[in-house]
Amino acid sequence: MLEVKDLEVRYGRLTALRGINLSIKEGEIACIVGPNGAGKSTTLLSISSVLNPTAGTITFDGQQINGTRPEDVARMGVSQVPEGRHIFTSLTVEENLQVGTATRRDKPEMKRDYERVIETFPILGERRRQSAGKLSGGEQQMLAIGRALMTSPRFMTIDEPSLGLAPKIVDRVYEVLIDLRKSRGLTLLIVEQSSERALKAADTLYVLRNGAIQLAGKASELQDGKAVHKAYFGFSDDHEGEVMI
Amino acid sequence: MAFALQVLMNALSLGSLYALAALGIGLLFGVLKLINFAHGDFITVGAYALIVPSAATQATLMIGDFHPLILIPCIVAVVVILALIAEFLVFRPLRSASPATLMIGSFALGFVIQNILIMIYGGRPKAVGIWSDLSLGVELMEGVEVPKLQLIIIGVTLVLMVVLVLFLTKTKYGVHMRAAAEDFRMARMLGIEANRVIMLAVAISGMLAAAVSMLFVVQTGILEFRMGVSLMLFAFIATVIGGMGSLVGAVVGGFAVGAVSILLQTFLPSEMRVFRDVFVFAIVIFILLVRPQGLVMSRASRERV
Numbered sequence: 001m002l003e004v005k006d007l008e009v010r011y012g013r014l015t016a017l018r019g020i021n022l023s024i025k026e027g028e029i030a031c032i033v034g035p036n037g038a039g040k041s042t043t044l045l046s047i048s049s050v051l052n053p054t055a056g057t058i059t060f061d062g063q064q065i066n067g068t069r070p071e072d073v074a075r076m077g078v079s080q081v082p083e084g085r086h087i088f089t090s091l092t093v094e095e096n097l098q099v100g101t102a103t104r105r106d107k108p109e110m111k112r113d114y115e116r117v118i119e120t121f122p123i124l125g126e127r128r129r130q131s132a133g134k135l136s137g138g139e140q141q142m143l144a145i146g147r148a149l150m151t152s153p154r155f156m157t158i159d160e161p162s163l164g165l166a167p168k169i170v171d172r173v174y175e176v177l178i179d180l181r182k183s184r185g186l187t188l189l190i191v192e193q194s195s196e197r198a199l200k201a202a203d204t205l206y207v208l209r210n211g212a213i214q215l216a217g218k219a220s221e222l223q224d225g226k227a228v229h230k231a232y233f234g235f236s237d238d239h240e241g242e243v244m245i
Numbered sequence: 246m247a248f249a250l251q252v253l254m255n256a257l258s259l260g261s262l263y264a265l266a267a268l269g270i271g272l273l274f275g276v277l278k279l280i281n282f283a284h285g286d287f288i289t290v291g292a293y294a295l296i297v298p299s300a301a302t303q304a305t306l307m308i309g310d311f312h313p314l315i316l317i318p319c320i321v322a323v324v325v326i327l328a329l330i331a332e333f334l335v336f337r338p339l340r341s342a343s344p345a346t347l348m349i350g351s352f353a354l355g356f357v358i359q360n361i362l363i364m365i366y367g368g369r370p371k372a373v374g375i376w377s378d379l380s381l382g383v384e385l386m387e388g389v390e391v392p393k394l395q396l397i398i399i400g401v402t403l404v405l406m407v408v409l410v411l412f413l414t415k416t417k418y419g420v421h422m423r424a425a426a427e428d429f430r431m432a433r434m435l436g437i438e439a440n441r442v443i444m445l446a447v448a449i450s451g452m453l454a455a456a457v458s459m460l461f462v463v464q465t466g467i468l469e470f471r472m473g474v475s476l477m478l479f480a481f482i483a484t485v486i487g488g489m490g491s492l493v494g495a496v497v498g499g500f501a502v503g504a505v506s507i508l509l510q511t512f513l514p515s516e517m518r519v520f521r522d523v524f525v526f527a528i529v530i531f532i533l534l535v536r537p538q539g540l541v542m543s544r545a546s547r548e549r550v
Contacts, residue, residue, distance in 0.1 A: 050430060069433070070430070071434075071436050071437060071438050073434075075436055079435075088423070088432075091420065091423060091424060096424075098417070098420055099424045099432065100435055102421060102435055102436040102438075151436060
């Protein structure tokens with residue numbers, strides 16, 4: 001469904017991504033994990049066409065994404081829950097969800113999607129007339145996911161959904177994400193810093209470090225963790241004892 | 246009591262003009278992060294559009310002679326078209342540049358407009374009398390007479406503000422515009438068309454400028470190629486002390502600047518009145534020292550992390 005080929009992104013002299021490849025199949029949950037500054041957000045922003053890659057291509061269902069505008073990508077059915085959630089704090093909860101329908105004309109479906117979002121996150125229904133800036137961090141994350149769902153996406157990317165949230169709320173967020181695949185057939189690309197939870201949810205795992213994919217594979221085959229650890233940190237577990245303090 | 250009411254009406258009507266101009270600036274700043282210094286010149290063009298384009302010292306009314314129901318849409322159309330041309334030729338090519346570059350671009354545009362006005366109409370001020378019966382007084386209560394025009398300025402401003410608020414909160418495009426003003430990139434990622442939202446903001450800003458054109462020229466009765474510049478300056482100050490990025494702040498700031506000007510005009514000793522603006526700006530500096538974020542904090546700056 002989404003093919004990323006030899007993607008390279010530079011910020012001035014800094015190279016954030018040095019030719020990465022991703023291949024995400026319809027209906028799967030893919031996870032990119034990697035330390036801070038690995039290029040995870042850069043990858044997602046390129047997929048949403050917010051950043052222009054210096055080289056490589058991104059295609060969604062055969063349509064080229066790189067070179068288009070962010071609003072075109074949204075129209076193709078690709079939605080993003082960005083890092084920091086980017087809720088419109090001066091708008092009400094309901095208005096935030098309404099903005100998600102900007103590209104749509106199918107009124108009855110929009111209404112049904114709205115009801116489905118409220119059903120998934122009842123708290124958003126209770127607070128729909130409140131200013132979104134007054135929501136707690138967890139509620140804002142739910143609103144960001146709900147808003148992305150209102151675009152009626154076929155493919156959704158989520159940047160660090162667990163960032164700054166209590167473990168209990170993170171569990172709830174993942175529950176919802178896994179359920180979205182089941183109930184809507186949504187394809188997901190989740191970015192996380194910690195590999196533990198991502199491994200549990202993902203079908204496919206990519207470890208990104210220094211702007212390059214260090215490891216890619218089926219999550220079920222990477223459960224022992226050693227290879228992931230090496231890819232993530234750049235050295236394997238066995239060397240830990242040698243680290244001088 | 247009667248005197249106080251008179252001063253209040255003066256302050257409200259001057260404040261209204263500043264508030265309308267400040268709203269036009271604030272709206273564009275919201276979506277484009279552009280401080281449009283050409284806004285004052287948009288206002289000037291709206292006023293000049295009333296007369297026949299010629300360098301003659303005596304102004305001959307053209308659109309200004311039409312029935313108000315035709316005149317008003319004509320002037321609005323002229324200013325909106327001018328604003329859209331500015332968007333296509335100046336603001337759009339500079340959109341990805343820094344806000345400072347955009348602002349300087351708007352300065353340059355302002356000078357170009359002023360010089361085109363001089364080329365067409367000549368540089369001398371011209372008298373133009375439209376709707377002069379509006380300057381007649383209306384007795385509000387015993388001993389309090391105010392020009393009809395003041396009531397109209399205040400009324401028009403109130404109506405336009407209510408319409409703008411309804412547009413921004415009750416319509417789809419208004420909600421999109423507020424979303425884009427808060428977080429343009431996120432709005433685009435959700436599918437909001439950047440060009441459409443900006444063009445709409447530019448057009449509304451033009452409509453507000455046209456309203457100021459007509460109210461202002463009826464009040465002063467004079468056309469001058471820099472007439473919008475000082476209005477723009479005061480409106481800009483209004484948006485700054487009101488809090489950049491907040492439309493409520495722009496209105497509050499507009500009325501505050503209007504009130505301060507009128508109070509100084511009224512209570513300063515007559516030999517110091519010429520220096521009125523010095524005192525206005527001193528107060529502005531004081532406000533900015535005490536509340537650098539402006540009187541009304543924009544909601545975006547209160548964002549939770």
